[in-house]
Amino acid sequence: MTANSAYSRLEDRFRRLSAVQGALSVLHWDSAAVMPAGGAEVRGEQIAALSLIAHEQITAPEIADLIEAAATEPLEPWPAANLSEIRRNWRHATAVPADLVEAIARQSHETELTWRSARAANDFASLAPRLQSLLDLVRQVAAAKAEAFGLSPYDALLDEYEAGGRSARIDQLFDELGAFLPDLRARVIERQNALPPALPVEGPFPVEAQRALAERILDVLQFDRAHGRLDVSHHPFTGGVPDDVRITTRYAEADFTRSLMGVIHETGHAQYERGLPKPWRGQPVGNARGMVLHESQSLLFEMQACRTPEFIAFLAPLVRSAFDRRGPAYEAANLQRVYHRVSPGLIRVDADEVCYPSHVILRYRLERAMIAGDLKVADLPGAWNEGMAALLGITPPSDADGCMQDIHWPGGSFGYFPTYTLGAMAAAQLFAAATAADGAILPGIAQGDFKPLLAWLRPHVHEKGSSQTTDEVLIGATGLPLGTAAFKAHLERRYLNG
Amino acid sequence: MTANSAYSRLEDRFRRLSAVQGALSVLHWDSAAVMPAGGAEVRGEQIAALSLIAHEQITAPEIADLIEAAATEPLEPWPAANLSEIRRNWRHATAVPADLVEAIARQSHETELTWRSARAANDFASLAPRLQSLLDLVRQVAAAKAEAFGLSPYDALLDEYEAGGRSARIDQLFDELGAFLPDLRARVIERQNALPPALPVEGPFPVEAQRALAERILDVLQFDRAHGRLDVSHHPFTGGVPDDVRITTRYAEADFTRSLMGVIHETGHAQYERGLPKPWRGQPVGNARGMVLHESQSLLFEMQACRTPEFIAFLAPLVRSAFDRRGPAYEAANLQRVYHRVSPGLIRVDADEVCYPSHVILRYRLERAMIAGDLKVADLPGAWNEGMAALLGITPPSDADGCMQDIHWPGGSFGYFPTYTLGAMAAAQLFAAATAADGAILPGIAQGDFKPLLAWLRPHVHEKGSSQTTDEVLIGATGLPLGTAAFKAHLERRYLNG
Known part of the structure; x- marks a missing residue:
């Protein structure tokens, strides 16, 4: 040209x-x-x-x-x-008028700040009016885009996070999971209860030691410090730009396990960003394809690679050394029991792989209802608690650990949640294909060497940028479009046969 | 309206x-x-x-x-x-074309980054071509502004940092100082040499302890943590915006005294920003008047208030406690000898009050020559070293501690340096007027209570914003326009009679 x-x-x-x-x-x-x-x-x-x-x-x-x-x-x-x-x-x-863009940027920023204090104080009433105002603006955006694209309002929002994402297909995939998960969960828990329980891994684990361990794991995962950094924030995320990736975590002295896997999760996001096609920096085709592939990379690191017995065996001595702990609780076998424990809980970000999709299905249903105008923010706590009871059999004791736990809605993100579970499905599909294609990947992970894995992910996923659709990337890498089969097989293998 | x-x-x-x-x-x-x-x-x-x-x-x-x-x-x-x-x-x-604005932003950013590594490696040759390219762009800006304003190129640059600042007046003020300083310096050093020397204050002083002491001093100086923070950078500065002021320092384990006064210096800048008129946030009249008043506030804190015997007596026990040190070196009398020591040195930011103006006069002469086209970057090291020998009687052993020591020129700032010494003069003038007007200010400082000082500075300086000229602010606060008298009197009082 x-x-x-x-x-x-x-x-x-x-x-x-x-x-x-x-x-x-x-x-x-x-x-x-x-x-x-x-x-x-x-x-x-x-x-x-x-x-x-x-x-x-x-x-x-x-x-x-x-x-x-x-x-x-x-x-x-x-x-x-x-x-x-x-x-x-x-x-x-x-599709969206300029004044609406400005209004929604301001309102989501303010609502997010209100959410921080409201969640800390378990005070949904202080959040509700701001969140309703934000939802009203989001629905205006959805309506404008729906008209412009000939899509439903919800699909019009979804399309921004996941190009070509449609709720009809999500319904089908989530229905498949919905039919599979309750029985799986029951069998996993039954099997788990028949085995000796995991020994507790008890704090305090000083924040400084956790930070040092996290930095060590960043090295293992080939995190490039010349082009990124790790910090602390209320809600962990990956930000910045491909050549300056900012990941965050939060540390709790009582428990190192969640923050450690959180750092691994964000590193998966960071590696995707770092691997995007360099000649196309600053151009739309050089951006990540969408949130499904993005989440597939974080979960491929967190759930697929780093909860394997191979990696946990590599990790265990690092944990013992980081916190100067000894004894059976810190052996790989017990850490694996901790990391493979299945137990329905209140908090999405702490959920195990088997229960996580139910959290997402709940949010997907609720946000579709909110965007459709069928659910007001004032009625959200009730609907949330009913959904939790139906899907996971538990009732949140507080809104802070219920409908206020996530930053997404207060931050103005509606249509984002389903990408978590679609990403989990893609992660299983990609990791199965990667390990089948290169026999050096799993042995590498066992030794803390992630170069073989990255060498496969770079050309098959990261370097595609947005030059192909999500399904095209998956077909090229795995032979199949996005489906539930690999994810279901993974869950059965790890939790029923592992 | x-x-x-x-x-x-x-x-x-x-x-x-x-x-x-x-x-x-x-x-x-x-x-x-x-x-x-x-x-x-x-x-x-x-x-x-x-x-x-x-x-x-x-x-x-x-x-x-x-x-x-x-x-x-x-x-x-x-x-x-x-x-x-x-x-x-x-x-x-x-006055400046858009493409030149973009070019200079990019070139100054890159030159500043080159300067960081070049200075660390004492490699002027690697900096020179970039700095010359930047100077060429700055001279284009100066020429464009000179034509638009009917000013000399140098005055046109100066005017951006200090509205109404003119080199003719600076020449006059600097000539007065130039006639006064050599004799003063000789007398101060003669007097100093007749007294027992300051006991050395020897490191290591752990960075964490220095940081904790700095945070304690920020509290003393009424630094508002809800609207600011302290971090570390290569070259200390005050950035951010009035409601979110970012100050930085750098720590050296061998010496806490410089970083501590550096933090106090930046806090003076920060207090000016914080005190700017709240109803005028985001409007030009709500901005700081210029760099002379800005530097007057940092030096009023660092040199005028916090090197008084009153403050050093307050500081000494905090220093002993922070570093767990005892003995005569950590008594107020000795710390005062350390902080009042006059000794010509290589580095501007480490210079004492008596020698500092000579560093500024050198830079002022050199940058005027560079802007006039009479001095090429390639010839800067030689001109620098000659000037240091003439003004302070010392010759830098390296460019790193010579003409590469400051970030200003690599950052594209020409016309900025004279404001340091003009600020020192304004600081002396303002502090004399403040302590004369309110007898509670000095006793407050002696107790670590800076509220009386701030109560005077807010209405007399900070809250004026840019609603008056620098001289109007000084006349309103001190009765006189900017002059050398208060500064000379201050130096004589502290260093000959103190």
């Missing part, structure tokens, strides 16, 4: 847009990881201003003209895929 | 501009305090993009029209002062 082609000019525009989005990502990380509380108001103004600027950049009238003109230009496959992603992003942005 | 007046619309525009500038300030802090090295390239793109956006915002054609229209509207004094500052900022921005 010449430098003056419409396509080249679009690349310039989107490179600049990417810089603004990258700046926004740093501001979000800063808010969560280091910002003093009193900075919230002005930070909200900064985020709202940059969000509006990004929106103005992508909705500028010239963009529509350039997209139309570029469509007539001959393009190689990657530029063609980039143009397709440019168009997709542009359609999402132009 | 009605919401639709031209003035009101200008306020909206500048509020948004301020949000972008605040985001830039966070990105700069992040680069210096937490960013992994591999993030530099993409961060450069982010900073360049936001700098260009800010420039586009302020140079948009509507701004010129709105300024013209607002000038015909009846305005109260503060809005009128705000309009005047808006016009000043607009004139500075419109």
